[in-house]
Amino acid sequence: MADHILIDRYLGELRRETRWLRDAEDIAEEVADHLLEAVEKRIDRGLDRMTAQKSALREFGDPALVGRAFASSRTGGAAMPTQFTRRAGYALIVSAFLWIAGNAIHFASFVADQTRPWEGLPQALYMIGALVLVAAGLLGASGVLGVNRRHGGSLGIRGRLGFWLFLVAGITVFATWFWGVWATALGLGAALIGWALIGSGIAPRSAGIFISSGGLLAAVGVWSLQLVRSEVSFDDPPAMLVHYAGILLFVIGEVVLGRWMANEEVVEEPGKMATV
Amino acid sequence: MRGQALKGHLDLLLLAVVSDGPKHGYAVIEELRLRSVDTFDLPEGTVYPALHRLEKAGYLSSDWSEVQGRRRRTYTLTSRGASALGEQRQSWADFSAAVNHVLNRSPWPTTS
Numbered sequence: 260m261a262d263h264i265l266i267d268r269y270l271g272e273l274r275r276e277t278r279w280l281r282d283a284e285d286i287a288e289e290v291a292d293h294l295l296e297a298v299e300k301r302i303d304r305g306l307d308r309m310t311a312q313k314s315a316l317r318e319f320g321d322p323a324l325v326g327r328a329f330a331s332s333r334t335g336g337a338a339m340p341t342q343f344t345r346r347a348g349y350a351l352i353v354s355a356f357l358w359i360a361g362n363a364i365h366f367a368s369f370v371a372d373q374t375r376p377w378e379g380l381p382q383a384l385y386m387i388g389a390l391v392l393v394a395a396g397l398l399g400a401s402g403v404l405g406v407n408r409r410h411g412g413s414l415g416i417r418g419r420l421g422f423w424l425f426l427v428a429g430i431t432v433f434a435t436w437f438w439g440v441w442a443t444a445l446g447l448g449a450a451l452i453g454w455a456l457i458g459s460g461i462a463p464r465s466a467g468i469f470i471s472s473g474g475l476l477a478a479v480g481v482w483s484l485q486l487v488r489s490e491v492s493f494d495d496p497p498a499m500l501v502h503y504a505g506i507l508l509f510v511i512g513e514v515v516l517g518r519w520m521a522n523e524e525v526v527e528e529p530g531k532m533a534t535v
Numbered sequence: 536m537r538g539q540a541l542k543g544h545l546d547l548l549l550l551a552v553v554s555d556g557p558k559h560g561y562a563v564i565e566e567l568r569l570r571s572v573d574t575f576d577l578p579e580g581t582v583y584p585a586l587h588r589l590e591k592a593g594y595l596s597s598d599w600s601e602v603q604g605r606r607r608r609t610y611t612l613t614s615r616g617a618s619a620l621g622e623q624r625q626s627w628a629d630f631s632a633a634v635n636h637v638l639n640r641s642p643w644p645t646t647s
Contacts (some may be wrong), residue, residue, distance in 0.1 A: 288606045289560060289583060295605060296561045297579075318579050325580035332584035332591075 265312040266294045276326025279339030340523035347405015348520025350398045355510035357395035364388030389432045396429015417455040424448030439483030446476025462519040468512035475505030550620040557611040
């Protein structure tokens, strides 16, 4: 559209305003069709091309307001970064560090248990580790809420299940001393979130990491359940190794996703925007 | 009449305009302007988000076609949109009748 320089410029601004929306290119094409038709009608009425463009753009409205009206028209919110999603990104990063800390403290309690009676330092360490892991689960679940919002409120059943599994993973650390239960919940939650993220355009690398970690954690969780049923110690070294590998992969996924969300340029909340 | 006064009624007007047959955004806006004798002359760019919202709600459906080398989106009223339009028409008729009665100081119609 070399001879429609003003319209090109307008569409560029509109694309920038709507770049967070998944159908941004469709919006630009629909608006381009409208503006070109409006210019043609004005030229037919005797206006020159430049004046016709100015008149058509004036009638269409400021690109910032139009872009925000598009964002606010999305049910459940627009798929755009806000202060909420940014904070959720930080929550995911902090959650990752807490998962590592909690597991390290738990591991320390198992090591201490080899040389000391359980009632004492090992038990105290275990309880502290459990508290840290509960906090990690709660922060992870709040991070999922932010991911859902960043996705336009449409992660769907996978997102909702992922949220609840993250919560269950955190809470069951206290409810049971058996790590296989919360590892399974965490793994399934991570896999579901990763699955929901595929093709969303939201941190695609984290989707793959979540799914891999989810597979590992869920597998080791089921494996550990089998060990308990056969009355073999579930602190079996290979199982523990896979468990920690799964946790490590999971926290990498949280950090990748969290950093992506925390570093995004925040735009105005859709609810505060002008609508007709 | 600008956007503020139209707030809350735009959906009804858009559904009514599209109920005559499939239309693309430009045609919807022109029809709205024509039927209202230029009274509803709102910023054109704000009509499209409303059309998208109505589509998301299932009241309109849209199809893309190619016209003069450009992609064009055409909106059609769905059966859900048609029944919503019927309901909204009735509530607007009731509301406007009540307002007219108040403004004209005429007695409220009774059924007895």
